[in-house]
Amino acid sequence: MTKKLQSAEVLDDVLATLHEMLEDDATREDVLRFAALNPAFRGDILAFVAEWVASEGSDLGDEDPTGERTARNHHSILERFWAPVQSQASDPFDAMDSDDIDRIAANCRIDTGILRKLCRCLIDVGTIPGQLLVWLADELRSSPSALHAFLDGVPAAAGADYFAPQGRTAPGKVSFEAAVKSSTLDLSQKRFWFPDMAA
Structure with missing residues:
Protein backbone atom coordinates (compact mmCIF):
# COMPACT_ATOMS: atom_id res chain seq x y z
CA MET A 1 0.00 0.00 0.00
CA THR A 2 1.38 3.42 -0.92
CA LYS A 3 1.93 6.20 1.60
CA LYS A 4 -0.73 8.26 -0.18
CA LEU A 5 -3.35 5.53 0.31
CA GLN A 6 -2.31 5.02 3.93
CA SER A 7 -2.62 8.76 4.55
CA ALA A 8 -6.08 8.81 2.96
CA GLU A 9 -7.19 5.92 5.19
CA VAL A 10 -5.88 7.70 8.30
CA LEU A 11 -7.67 10.90 7.23
CA ASP A 12 -10.90 8.93 6.80
CA ASP A 13 -10.55 7.61 10.36
CA VAL A 14 -9.73 11.09 11.72
CA LEU A 15 -12.77 12.65 10.01
CA ALA A 16 -15.03 9.78 11.14
CA THR A 17 -13.97 10.44 14.74
CA LEU A 18 -14.47 14.17 14.23
CA HIS A 19 -17.95 13.53 12.81
CA GLU A 20 -18.90 11.61 15.96
CA MET A 21 -17.49 14.41 18.15
CA LEU A 22 -19.55 17.04 16.33
CA GLU A 23 -22.69 14.95 16.62
CA ASP A 24 -22.00 14.80 20.37
CA ASP A 25 -21.90 18.65 20.48
CA ALA A 26 -18.13 19.16 20.49
CA THR A 27 -17.06 22.70 21.37
CA ARG A 28 -14.48 24.76 19.50
CA GLU A 29 -11.98 23.89 22.28
CA ASP A 30 -12.64 20.19 21.65
CA VAL A 31 -12.10 20.69 17.92
CA LEU A 32 -8.85 22.62 18.34
CA ARG A 33 -7.54 20.09 20.85
CA PHE A 34 -8.36 17.31 18.35
CA ALA A 35 -6.63 19.29 15.57
CA ALA A 36 -3.58 19.79 17.81
CA LEU A 37 -3.39 16.03 18.34
CA ASN A 38 -3.61 15.44 14.57
CA PRO A 39 -1.43 18.24 13.14
CA ALA A 40 -0.93 16.55 9.76
CA PHE A 41 -4.67 16.85 9.13
CA ARG A 42 -5.33 20.23 10.78
CA GLY A 43 -6.50 21.92 7.56
CA ASP A 44 -8.81 19.02 6.72
CA ILE A 45 -10.23 19.02 10.25
CA LEU A 46 -10.99 22.74 10.24
CA ALA A 47 -12.45 22.56 6.72
CA PHE A 48 -14.70 19.67 7.80
CA VAL A 49 -15.87 21.64 10.85
CA ALA A 50 -16.56 24.69 8.68
CA GLU A 51 -18.76 22.59 6.41
CA TRP A 52 -20.47 20.95 9.39
CA VAL A 53 -21.22 24.21 11.17
CA ALA A 54 -22.29 25.93 7.96
CA SER A 55 -24.78 23.15 7.23
CA GLU A 56 -26.62 24.09 10.42
CA GLY A 57 -27.50 27.37 8.73
CA SER A 58 -28.69 25.78 5.52
CA ASP A 59 -32.14 24.88 4.37
CA LEU A 60 -30.64 22.46 1.86
CA GLY A 61 -31.34 18.80 2.36
CA ASP A 62 -31.68 15.41 0.77
CA GLU A 63 -35.37 16.07 0.23
CA ASP A 64 -34.49 18.98 -2.09
CA PRO A 65 -32.65 17.33 -5.01
CA THR A 66 -33.42 20.22 -7.37
CA GLY A 67 -31.40 22.66 -5.28
CA GLU A 68 -34.14 25.31 -5.31
CA ARG A 69 -33.40 26.32 -1.74
CA THR A 70 -30.18 28.01 -0.78
CA ALA A 71 -27.77 28.12 2.10
CA ARG A 72 -28.38 30.91 4.61
CA ASN A 73 -26.54 32.42 7.58
CA HIS A 74 -23.37 30.37 7.06
CA HIS A 75 -21.01 33.22 7.92
CA SER A 76 -22.80 34.25 11.09
CA ILE A 77 -22.85 30.67 12.36
CA LEU A 78 -19.16 30.17 11.62
CA GLU A 79 -18.37 33.46 13.34
CA ARG A 80 -20.33 32.43 16.43
CA PHE A 81 -18.46 29.12 16.55
CA TRP A 82 -14.96 30.58 16.24
CA ALA A 83 -15.31 34.10 17.71
CA PRO A 84 -14.66 33.12 21.35
CA VAL A 85 -11.39 31.53 20.26
CA GLN A 86 -10.30 34.68 18.48
CA SER A 87 -11.11 36.81 21.54
CA GLN A 88 -9.07 34.61 23.89
CA ALA A 89 -5.68 35.79 22.68
CA SER A 90 -4.66 37.15 26.09
CA ASP A 91 -1.16 36.28 27.24
CA PRO A 92 -1.26 32.94 29.11
CA PHE A 93 2.41 33.42 30.09
CA ASP A 94 1.72 36.76 31.77
CA ALA A 95 1.90 35.63 35.41
CA MET A 96 4.99 33.41 35.06
CA ASP A 97 8.14 33.99 37.06
CA SER A 98 11.58 32.45 36.43
CA ASP A 99 10.79 29.37 38.57
CA ASP A 100 7.61 28.79 36.56
CA ILE A 101 9.56 29.06 33.31
CA ASP A 102 12.11 26.45 34.44
CA ARG A 103 9.39 24.07 35.71
CA ILE A 104 7.17 24.39 32.64
CA ALA A 105 10.09 23.97 30.24
CA ALA A 106 11.21 20.80 32.05
CA ASN A 107 7.69 19.35 32.19
CA CYS A 108 7.17 20.03 28.48
CA ARG A 109 10.55 18.56 27.44
CA ILE A 110 11.91 21.82 26.02
CA ASP A 111 14.53 24.25 27.33
CA THR A 112 13.93 27.74 28.71
CA GLY A 113 15.22 29.30 25.49
CA ILE A 114 12.45 27.66 23.48
CA LEU A 115 9.86 28.61 26.10
CA ARG A 116 11.02 32.23 26.07
CA LYS A 117 10.66 32.28 22.27
CA LEU A 118 7.13 30.92 22.71
CA CYS A 119 6.38 33.63 25.30
CA ARG A 120 7.35 36.25 22.70
CA CYS A 121 5.43 34.55 19.84
CA LEU A 132 3.54 20.38 23.01
CA LEU A 133 0.53 22.70 22.65
CA VAL A 134 -1.56 20.35 24.80
CA TRP A 135 1.18 20.03 27.46
CA LEU A 136 1.74 23.79 27.57
CA ALA A 137 -1.98 24.49 27.84
CA ASP A 138 -2.21 22.08 30.78
CA GLU A 139 0.77 23.70 32.50
CA LEU A 140 -0.63 27.20 31.95
CA ARG A 141 -4.15 26.18 33.00
CA SER A 142 -5.33 27.38 29.63
CA SER A 143 -7.00 25.73 26.66
CA PRO A 144 -5.12 24.65 23.52
CA SER A 145 -7.33 27.00 21.47
CA ALA A 146 -6.55 30.04 23.65
CA LEU A 147 -2.84 29.19 23.63
CA HIS A 148 -2.90 28.70 19.84
CA ALA A 149 -4.60 32.09 19.39
CA PHE A 150 -1.92 33.80 21.50
CA LEU A 151 1.04 32.06 19.81
CA ASP A 152 -0.37 33.00 16.41
CA GLY A 153 -0.04 36.67 17.36
CA VAL A 154 2.51 39.31 16.39
CA PRO A 155 6.04 38.62 17.68
CA ALA A 156 7.15 40.79 20.59
CA ALA A 157 10.25 42.90 19.99
CA ALA A 158 13.15 42.76 22.43
CA GLY A 159 14.71 45.96 23.74
CA ALA A 160 17.72 45.50 21.46
CA ASP A 161 15.45 45.48 18.41
CA TYR A 162 14.61 49.13 19.02
CA PHE A 163 18.25 50.20 18.94
CA ALA A 164 19.58 48.14 16.04
CA PRO A 165 21.97 50.09 13.72
CA THR A 184 20.53 23.84 24.70
CA LEU A 185 18.71 20.49 24.59
CA ASP A 186 21.04 17.52 24.24
CA LEU A 187 20.82 15.34 21.15
CA SER A 188 18.56 12.72 22.74
CA GLN A 189 16.15 15.46 23.86
CA LYS A 190 16.19 17.02 20.38
CA ARG A 191 15.48 13.62 18.87
CA PHE A 192 12.43 13.30 21.09
CA TRP A 193 10.86 16.00 18.89
CA PHE A 194 12.69 15.17 15.66
CA PRO A 195 13.86 11.52 15.57
CA ASP A 196 15.83 12.02 12.35
CA MET A 197 17.84 15.01 13.62
CA ALA A 198 21.52 14.65 12.72
CA ALA A 199 24.23 14.63 15.37
Whole structure:
Protein backbone atom coordinates (compact mmCIF):
# COMPACT_ATOMS: atom_id res chain seq x y z
CA MET A 1 0.00 0.00 0.00
CA THR A 2 1.38 3.42 -0.92
CA LYS A 3 1.93 6.20 1.60
CA LYS A 4 -0.73 8.26 -0.18
CA LEU A 5 -3.35 5.53 0.31
CA GLN A 6 -2.31 5.02 3.93
CA SER A 7 -2.62 8.76 4.55
CA ALA A 8 -6.08 8.81 2.96
CA GLU A 9 -7.19 5.92 5.19
CA VAL A 10 -5.88 7.70 8.30
CA LEU A 11 -7.67 10.90 7.23
CA ASP A 12 -10.90 8.93 6.80
CA ASP A 13 -10.55 7.61 10.36
CA VAL A 14 -9.73 11.09 11.72
CA LEU A 15 -12.77 12.65 10.01
CA ALA A 16 -15.03 9.78 11.14
CA THR A 17 -13.97 10.44 14.74
CA LEU A 18 -14.47 14.17 14.23
CA HIS A 19 -17.95 13.53 12.81
CA GLU A 20 -18.90 11.61 15.96
CA MET A 21 -17.49 14.41 18.15
CA LEU A 22 -19.55 17.04 16.33
CA GLU A 23 -22.69 14.95 16.62
CA ASP A 24 -22.00 14.80 20.37
CA ASP A 25 -21.90 18.65 20.48
CA ALA A 26 -18.13 19.16 20.49
CA THR A 27 -17.06 22.70 21.37
CA ARG A 28 -14.48 24.76 19.50
CA GLU A 29 -11.98 23.89 22.28
CA ASP A 30 -12.64 20.19 21.65
CA VAL A 31 -12.10 20.69 17.92
CA LEU A 32 -8.85 22.62 18.34
CA ARG A 33 -7.54 20.09 20.85
CA PHE A 34 -8.36 17.31 18.35
CA ALA A 35 -6.63 19.29 15.57
CA ALA A 36 -3.58 19.79 17.81
CA LEU A 37 -3.39 16.03 18.34
CA ASN A 38 -3.61 15.44 14.57
CA PRO A 39 -1.43 18.24 13.14
CA ALA A 40 -0.93 16.55 9.76
CA PHE A 41 -4.67 16.85 9.13
CA ARG A 42 -5.33 20.23 10.78
CA GLY A 43 -6.50 21.92 7.56
CA ASP A 44 -8.81 19.02 6.72
CA ILE A 45 -10.23 19.02 10.25
CA LEU A 46 -10.99 22.74 10.24
CA ALA A 47 -12.45 22.56 6.72
CA PHE A 48 -14.70 19.67 7.80
CA VAL A 49 -15.87 21.64 10.85
CA ALA A 50 -16.56 24.69 8.68
CA GLU A 51 -18.76 22.59 6.41
CA TRP A 52 -20.47 20.95 9.39
CA VAL A 53 -21.22 24.21 11.17
CA ALA A 54 -22.29 25.93 7.96
CA SER A 55 -24.78 23.15 7.23
CA GLU A 56 -26.62 24.09 10.42
CA GLY A 57 -27.50 27.37 8.73
CA SER A 58 -28.69 25.78 5.52
CA ASP A 59 -32.14 24.88 4.37
CA LEU A 60 -30.64 22.46 1.86
CA GLY A 61 -31.34 18.80 2.36
CA ASP A 62 -31.68 15.41 0.77
CA GLU A 63 -35.37 16.07 0.23
CA ASP A 64 -34.49 18.98 -2.09
CA PRO A 65 -32.65 17.33 -5.01
CA THR A 66 -33.42 20.22 -7.37
CA GLY A 67 -31.40 22.66 -5.28
CA GLU A 68 -34.14 25.31 -5.31
CA ARG A 69 -33.40 26.32 -1.74
CA THR A 70 -30.18 28.01 -0.78
CA ALA A 71 -27.77 28.12 2.10
CA ARG A 72 -28.38 30.91 4.61
CA ASN A 73 -26.54 32.42 7.58
CA HIS A 74 -23.37 30.37 7.06
CA HIS A 75 -21.01 33.22 7.92
CA SER A 76 -22.80 34.25 11.09
CA ILE A 77 -22.85 30.67 12.36
CA LEU A 78 -19.16 30.17 11.62
CA GLU A 79 -18.37 33.46 13.34
CA ARG A 80 -20.33 32.43 16.43
CA PHE A 81 -18.46 29.12 16.55
CA TRP A 82 -14.96 30.58 16.24
CA ALA A 83 -15.31 34.10 17.71
CA PRO A 84 -14.66 33.12 21.35
CA VAL A 85 -11.39 31.53 20.26
CA GLN A 86 -10.30 34.68 18.48
CA SER A 87 -11.11 36.81 21.54
CA GLN A 88 -9.07 34.61 23.89
CA ALA A 89 -5.68 35.79 22.68
CA SER A 90 -4.66 37.15 26.09
CA ASP A 91 -1.16 36.28 27.24
CA PRO A 92 -1.26 32.94 29.11
CA PHE A 93 2.41 33.42 30.09
CA ASP A 94 1.72 36.76 31.77
CA ALA A 95 1.90 35.63 35.41
CA MET A 96 4.99 33.41 35.06
CA ASP A 97 8.14 33.99 37.06
CA SER A 98 11.58 32.45 36.43
CA ASP A 99 10.79 29.37 38.57
CA ASP A 100 7.61 28.79 36.56
CA ILE A 101 9.56 29.06 33.31
CA ASP A 102 12.11 26.45 34.44
CA ARG A 103 9.39 24.07 35.71
CA ILE A 104 7.17 24.39 32.64
CA ALA A 105 10.09 23.97 30.24
CA ALA A 106 11.21 20.80 32.05
CA ASN A 107 7.69 19.35 32.19
CA CYS A 108 7.17 20.03 28.48
CA ARG A 109 10.55 18.56 27.44
CA ILE A 110 11.91 21.82 26.02
CA ASP A 111 14.53 24.25 27.33
CA THR A 112 13.93 27.74 28.71
CA GLY A 113 15.22 29.30 25.49
CA ILE A 114 12.45 27.66 23.48
CA LEU A 115 9.86 28.61 26.10
CA ARG A 116 11.02 32.23 26.07
CA LYS A 117 10.66 32.28 22.27
CA LEU A 118 7.13 30.92 22.71
CA CYS A 119 6.38 33.63 25.30
CA ARG A 120 7.35 36.25 22.70
CA CYS A 121 5.43 34.55 19.84
CA LEU A 122 8.69 34.03 17.95
CA ILE A 123 7.89 30.47 16.82
CA ASP A 124 5.54 29.78 13.92
CA VAL A 125 2.53 28.18 15.60
CA GLY A 126 1.87 26.00 12.56
CA THR A 127 5.18 24.19 13.16
CA ILE A 128 4.66 23.49 16.88
CA PRO A 129 3.80 19.83 17.59
CA GLY A 130 0.25 19.33 18.83
CA GLN A 131 1.49 17.39 21.86
CA LEU A 132 3.54 20.38 23.01
CA LEU A 133 0.53 22.70 22.65
CA VAL A 134 -1.56 20.35 24.80
CA TRP A 135 1.18 20.03 27.46
CA LEU A 136 1.74 23.79 27.57
CA ALA A 137 -1.98 24.49 27.84
CA ASP A 138 -2.21 22.08 30.78
CA GLU A 139 0.77 23.70 32.50
CA LEU A 140 -0.63 27.20 31.95
CA ARG A 141 -4.15 26.18 33.00
CA SER A 142 -5.33 27.38 29.63
CA SER A 143 -7.00 25.73 26.66
CA PRO A 144 -5.12 24.65 23.52
CA SER A 145 -7.33 27.00 21.47
CA ALA A 146 -6.55 30.04 23.65
CA LEU A 147 -2.84 29.19 23.63
CA HIS A 148 -2.90 28.70 19.84
CA ALA A 149 -4.60 32.09 19.39
CA PHE A 150 -1.92 33.80 21.50
CA LEU A 151 1.04 32.06 19.81
CA ASP A 152 -0.37 33.00 16.41
CA GLY A 153 -0.04 36.67 17.36
CA VAL A 154 2.51 39.31 16.39
CA PRO A 155 6.04 38.62 17.68
CA ALA A 156 7.15 40.79 20.59
CA ALA A 157 10.25 42.90 19.99
CA ALA A 158 13.15 42.76 22.43
CA GLY A 159 14.71 45.96 23.74
CA ALA A 160 17.72 45.50 21.46
CA ASP A 161 15.45 45.48 18.41
CA TYR A 162 14.61 49.13 19.02
CA PHE A 163 18.25 50.20 18.94
CA ALA A 164 19.58 48.14 16.04
CA PRO A 165 21.97 50.09 13.72
CA GLN A 166 19.59 49.66 10.78
CA GLY A 167 16.71 51.07 12.82
CA ARG A 168 13.73 49.41 14.43
CA THR A 169 12.93 46.03 12.91
CA ALA A 170 10.03 43.66 13.37
CA PRO A 171 11.20 40.24 14.54
CA GLY A 172 10.30 37.30 12.35
CA LYS A 173 9.09 33.87 13.40
CA VAL A 174 11.20 30.73 13.25
CA SER A 175 10.07 27.14 12.89
CA PHE A 176 9.88 24.92 15.95
CA GLU A 177 12.54 22.70 14.37
CA ALA A 178 14.94 25.66 14.04
CA ALA A 179 14.27 26.59 17.67
CA VAL A 180 15.03 23.03 18.78
CA LYS A 181 18.23 22.89 16.69
CA SER A 182 19.55 26.11 18.26
CA SER A 183 18.47 25.15 21.80
CA THR A 184 20.53 23.84 24.70
CA LEU A 185 18.71 20.49 24.59
CA ASP A 186 21.04 17.52 24.24
CA LEU A 187 20.82 15.34 21.15
CA SER A 188 18.56 12.72 22.74
CA GLN A 189 16.15 15.46 23.86
CA LYS A 190 16.19 17.02 20.38
CA ARG A 191 15.48 13.62 18.87
CA PHE A 192 12.43 13.30 21.09
CA TRP A 193 10.86 16.00 18.89
CA PHE A 194 12.69 15.17 15.66
CA PRO A 195 13.86 11.52 15.57
CA ASP A 196 15.83 12.02 12.35
CA MET A 197 17.84 15.01 13.62
CA ALA A 198 21.52 14.65 12.72
CA ALA A 199 24.23 14.63 15.37
